[in-house]
Amino acid sequence: MKRQIPLALVILFGWLMLALYFIPLEGAQKINENLLDWTAIIGIFALALGIWSLISVNVDKIQYKKRDWPYSIVTLFGLFAMIVFGLKFGGADSMFQGQESYMFRHFFDDILIPIFSTMFSLLAFFIASAAYRAFRARSALATILLVGAIIVMIRFFPFIAEYTRPVADWIINVPNLAAKRAIWMGVGLGIVATGLKVILGIERSYLGRD
Amino acid sequence: MNPLLSFGDYLWMTFAAFLTLATFSFLYKDNPLYKFAEHLVVGVSAGYFVIILYYGSLKTQLVEKLINHEWVYLIPLVLGVLMWTRFNKKLSWVSRYPIAIYIGIATGLAIPLEMQTKVTEQLEAMMVYIQWNDLLAGGFWNYTNSFAALLVIIGTLAALIYFYFSKEHKGWFGGVATVGIWTLMLGFGASFGATVMARISLLINRVQFLDQWRINSVGSVHQEGSGSYTAIYWVVLLGMLGLLVVDLIRTKGKTETDLN
Numbered sequence: 001m002k003r004q005i006p007l008a009l010v011i012l013f014g015w016l017m018l019a020l021y022f023i024p025l026e027g028a029q030k031i032n033e034n035l036l037d038w039t040a041i042i043g044i045f046a047l048a049l050g051i052w053s054l055i056s057v058n059v060d061k062i063q064y065k066k067r068d069w070p071y072s073i074v075t076l077f078g079l080f081a082m083i084v085f086g087l088k089f090g091g092a093d094s095m096f097q098g099q100e101s102y103m104f105r106h107f108f109d110d111i112l113i114p115i116f117s118t119m120f121s122l123l124a125f126f127i128a129s130a131a132y133r134a135f136r137a138r139s140a141l142a143t144i145l146l147v148g149a150i151i152v153m154i155r156f157f158p159f160i161a162e163y164t165r166p167v168a169d170w171i172i173n174v175p176n177l178a179a180k181r182a183i184w185m186g187v188g189l190g191i192v193a194t195g196l197k198v199i200l201g202i203e204r205s206y207l208g209r210d
Numbered sequence: 211m212n213p214l215l216s217f218g219d220y221l222w223m224t225f226a227a228f229l230t231l232a233t234f235s236f237l238y239k240d241n242p243l244y245k246f247a248e249h250l251v252v253g254v255s256a257g258y259f260v261i262i263l264y265y266g267s268l269k270t271q272l273v274e275k276l277i278n279h280e281w282v283y284l285i286p287l288v289l290g291v292l293m294w295t296r297f298n299k300k301l302s303w304v305s306r307y308p309i310a311i312y313i314g315i316a317t318g319l320a321i322p323l324e325m326q327t328k329v330t331e332q333l334e335a336m337m338v339y340i341q342w343n344d345l346l347a348g349g350f351w352n353y354t355n356s357f358a359a360l361l362v363i364i365g366t367l368a369a370l371i372y373f374y375f376s377k378e379h380k381g382w383f384g385g386v387a388t389v390g391i392w393t394l395m396l397g398f399g400a401s402f403g404a405t406v407m408a409r410i411s412l413l414i415n416r417v418q419f420l421d422q423w424r425i426n427s428v429g430s431v432h433q434e435g436s437g438s439y440t441a442i443y444w445v446v447l448l449g450m451l452g453l454l455v456v457d458l459i460r461t462k463g464k465t466e467t468d469l470n
Contacts, residue, residue, distance in 0.1 A: 002303045006310035013311055017318025037271045038286040039315050042308045044268050045290030047259070052297075054256055071245050075253035082257025088265070098265060107254055110226040114419070115251040117412050118233035124409035125237060125453050131406070132454060141395050148399025153406055166351040171400050173353035178365025179397025181332050182390070185366075186373055188328025195321040198313065206313055207306060 003207055010206075014199030054079065082107055148175075212426040220426060227423040230416055237453065336363050365393040417445060 013035070020032045058072035085107060088098030095101065131149070148171055155161065155168035197203035212220070229250075232243035275283040289308035295301040338359045341347065345357040352358065371383065372390030379387045 002306070006306040009307065009310040010314040010317070013314025014318040017315050018321055021319070021322040034282065035315050036319070037275075037283070038289070039312050040267050041272050041283075041286035042290050042293065042312050044263050045293045045308075047263060049293060049296060051256060051260060054252075068245065071249040074246060074249040078250045078253025079257040079260075080253075082254050083260050086257065086261030086265075099261065104261075106222045108258065110222040111229060111250060111254050112258060114226040114230045114416070115233055115247050116255075118230045118416050119251075121409055121413035121416050122233065122236060124406065124413045125449075127406050127409060129454055129458075131402070132458070141391060144392055144395040145399040145402070148396040149403040149406070152400045152403030156407075168400075168403075170351045170353045170358070171396060172404070174358045174361050175365055175393050175396040176400040177397075178362045179369055179394045180401075181336070181362070181366045182369030182373070182394070184328045185332055185370060188324045188332075191324040191328070192321050195317045195324070198317045199321075206309065 003204075006207055007201055007204065011199055011201055014195075018199070051079075078111070215426055223423055223426065227420055230420060234416075332366075336366065364389070369393050369397075 017032070017035065020028045020035075055076065058075050060066070061069045061072040062076075082104070085096075085101055085103040086098060087096045089096050098104070151164060151171055152168045155164045157164065194203065198206075215223070229247050232247040235241055236244040272283055272287060276287070289311060292308050293305050295304040336359075338356075340360060341356045345355065345360070346352075347355040349355075350357070368386050368390035370390070372379075372387040372394065374387075377383055
């Protein structure tokens, strides 16, 4: 009951989806679409678990005045404000215009975008510092990596772009493509092998422990 | 203040500038301003995804279907609710049912799709017509000629051989594996370089935004191509060099283990 039925469900739905892929009938495609909707719906309910966990962790921190608890108020304020401003009900005069509302747009444009893009841009600093340590040409392979990275980085530099850009484009479209293609093939075959193990019932770690 | 901007929009822009600087303050060290920005973005992004997933997915894929009497959608509704049994220790095993169905569907879908996109389509892309009488058409650096196509085929096969560990990398096999690791390293280098440049583009964008905010604050209208843009690039370049020097002084004489 606790393990056998879930295992049977994985095998049943796994083979069903695999079979549906190869059946070019309208009915089969309809079932396929319905099952994909199911995964999206289950996924959203799982997200609710995450949101509940976020709320309970932060409420707990505020309630027991744990370390850095005032920041939990900020997190909860951001969460609830975004949800309230994103709701859509009432007529055209209502302030709840969903994703078109003034506050929702500004929360997105002036809070989410600046912080996310600044966080990613911070990596430019850390990458520059880490690259210096990692890229010191200690071996032939490290030198190849270093040369490839430098040529790609300087491809748009003024004055030398005329010479560096064709070389950088060649590196990106020839050796880089070959490397990526080999990795994709390896990853693809790995996913197929793992998938087969799952729908054959060999891989069962997702069931957890009793 | 820029007269073309409303006061409300200017206040929002000022708040965005404050958050940008608060996030940049992490370059010095973790501090209350950074923590404020970090906690705010966690809450706001979670709320954003709640709204996007409700209106973009749950409403269209479940609520509207049930309103249209497509009762088969009661099944995923029940399965979704069963996910919440994880809150109860005694009943948490029930959540295995929806998880099992989810894994089954996702796996059954992934097997043919991954095989198609990551294996067969990649093999298909390598099957190109080689013009042996004009290998270097357009010059050596022309990545669309037959020589480049041949190098891609050789590089891919060599890199695949490098990942094959069931045979010892010795003799001709070891030689091909060496070509494979060279290809991989050049590819990793190119990917790293492209990542760095993407981050620097974001950095320039943030500095341009701060510059725009400064100009709006003093009331003039920004002119593209003005001297301030050149100043931005110098600020970014000197800032990065400065950070690199500070970091090297800070880490001088320390091993990787000390730093970690």
